[in-house]
Amino acid sequence: MWRALDRHRPPGADAATNAWRSPVRGPWLTSVFGVVLLATLPLVIITGLLDWIAYGPRLGQAFPSDVGWLHPPIFDWPTRPAWLFRLTQGLHVTLGIVLVPVVVAKLWSVVPKLFDWPPARSVAQVLERLSLLLLVGGILFEMATGLLNIQYAYLFGFDFYIAHWYGAWIFTAALVTHVAIKLPRTISALRGPRLTHTTPEPADPDGLVARRPGPATMSRRGVLALTGGGALLLAALTIGQSLDGVLRRTALLLPRGRQHDDGPNGFPINRTATAAGIQPADTGTQWRLTVRGGSRTVEVDRAGLLAMPQHTADLPIACVEGWSTTQTWTGVRLRDLAALVGAPDSAVARVESLEQAGLFRQARLQVNQVLHPDSLLALRVNGVDLSADHGYPARIIVPALPGVHCTKWVRDITFEKQSDD
Numbered sequence: 001m002w003r004a005l006d007r008h009r010p011p012g013a014d015a016a017t018n019a020w021r022s023p024v025r026g027p028w029l030t031s032v033f034g035v036v037l038l039a040t041l042p043l044v045i046i047t048g049l050l051d052w053i054a055y056g057p058r059l060g061q062a063f064p065s066d067v068g069w070l071h072p073p074i075f076d077w078p079t080r081p082a083w084l085f086r087l088t089q090g091l092h093v094t095l096g097i098v099l100v101p102v103v104v105a106k107l108w109s110v111v112p113k114l115f116d117w118p119p120a121r122s123v124a125q126v127l128e129r130l131s132l133l134l135l136v137g138g139i140l141f142e143m144a145t146g147l148l149n150i151q152y153a154y155l156f157g158f159d160f161y162i163a164h165w166y167g168a169w170i171f172t173a174a175l176v177t178h179v180a181i182k183l184p185r186t187i188s189a190l191r192g193p194r195l196t197h198t199t200p201e202p203a204d205p206d207g208l209v210a211r212r213p214g215p216a217t218m219s220r221r222g223v224l225a226l227t228g229g230g231a232l233l234l235a236a237l238t239i240g241q242s243l244d245g246v247l248r249r250t251a252l253l254l255p256r257g258r259q260h261d262d263g264p265n266g267f268p269i270n271r272t273a274t275a276a277g278i279q280p281a282d283t284g285t286q287w288r289l290t291v292r293g294g295s296r297t298v299e300v301d302r303a304g305l306l307a308m309p310q311h312t313a314d315l316p317i318a319c320v321e322g323w324s325t326t327q328t329w330t331g332v333r334l335r336d337l338a339a340l341v342g343a344p345d346s347a348v349a350r351v352e353s354l355e356q357a358g359l360f361r362q363a364r365l366q367v368n369q370v371l372h373p374d375s376l377l378a379l380r381v382n383g384v385d386l387s388a389d390h391g392y393p394a395r396i397i398v399p400a401l402p403g404v405h406c407t408k409w410v411r412d413i414t415f416e417k418q419s420d421d
Contacts, residue, residue, distance in 0.1 A: 023199065026204065030110055053072065055405070058366075059348065077369075077401075094239055097253075112208065113206070134170055148160075152321070238253055254323060264384045290412045294343065311332070311333050311373070328381065331376040334376065343415030347367065349364065352412040363406075365396075377413070
């Protein structure tokens with residue numbers, strides 16, 4: 001069958017193969033890009049898994065929630081250090097963006113293989129090509145959906161969390177398979193004879209070297225410099241969204257990267273009060289916070305909350321899109337609210353918002369998140385009242401908690417026993 005396929009070549013097959021004439025392509029350059037990705041992609045994968053755990057799968061609020069056995073070991077997300085989620089999510093998003101030029105360069109280095117005929121010459125090669133299809137398709141899918149998500153451009157018409165999660169597992173399985181197959185050849189290529197900057201490599205069994213090399217338009221050093229420069233440029237235009245200070249102004253690629261203004265409430269938001277359907281009347285003088293614990297229920301207005309012992313803490317708020325910022329929050333400790341209704345120390349908290357619709361209109365907090373001394377029902381930020389867009393009259397702020405679970409416009413907190421399931 002393989003010989004028959006080779007004899008009956010489609011029109012233009014040889015011309016397409018011979019059209020790729022760059023003399024710098026070959027196993028060495030492909031291996032360099034492969035090693036860079038092998039050193040960095042596991043970090044992207046691990047931080048993605050950690051961020052899923054941070055959402056609280058034990059409380060039934062990770063996305064996707066029902067993943068069967070397809071999940072990492074689950075544990076209660078820690079509250080120390082307070083910047084933990086800021087670090088994991090910032091690394092996941094920033095590194096994913098920075099690696100785009102490396103992925104493009106790696107695909108460029110192997111693009112002639114797409115025009116090989118026959119596409120495979122054995123059953124083993126068929127299986128290898130299938131794994132490559134999943135590998136290339138997986139990484140392009142993950143990058144495309146991830147970039148659209150951080151730009152809030154949901155053009156794909158399906159649930160981002162579900163698709164990104166299962167796409168990541170498909171890509172990870174294909175990556176492991178590809179590494180197991182190609183690692184020996186990668187090591188051999190990197191240990192090969194030293195090459196000049198533009199001299200073609202010897203013909204290789206994978207067919208990465210051009211059959212008819214043409215004159216060089218760029219050296220191997222130039223290809224690496226161009227790729228590295230592109231990665232550094234994306235890093236410079238991205239990393240500011242995860243940092244405070246002057247670098248925040250350099251986050252030109254991200255819609256939530258930059259400071260809105262210099263006022264106390266001038267830091268980024270994901271969802272405005274208007275978008276959430278919060279009316280001024282909802283947060284006016286008639287607003288009451290309902291706190292429940294066991295058989296006791298207490299209602300308290302904002303003046304009553306301000307009359308309670310106040311605590312101030314510098315805490316970051318970090319969102320799944322990668323942006324984060326540290327601000328100074330003041331409010332009532334959650335553990336003081338739990339004590340107000342006689343809730344036990346082992347209680348989790350269910351927090352509900354005035355928002356009537358939306359995926360994150362409520363959240364549940366773990367025991368350690370309720371008891372942490374810096375976990376607050378925040379009433380003020382940077383010495384002034386919260387703005388409407390930042391959750392006035394009250395919002396949740398907890399160390400190392402994903403921003404979407406720092407519920408805004410809080411109306412109800414229930415302290416309850418954690419269910420066994």
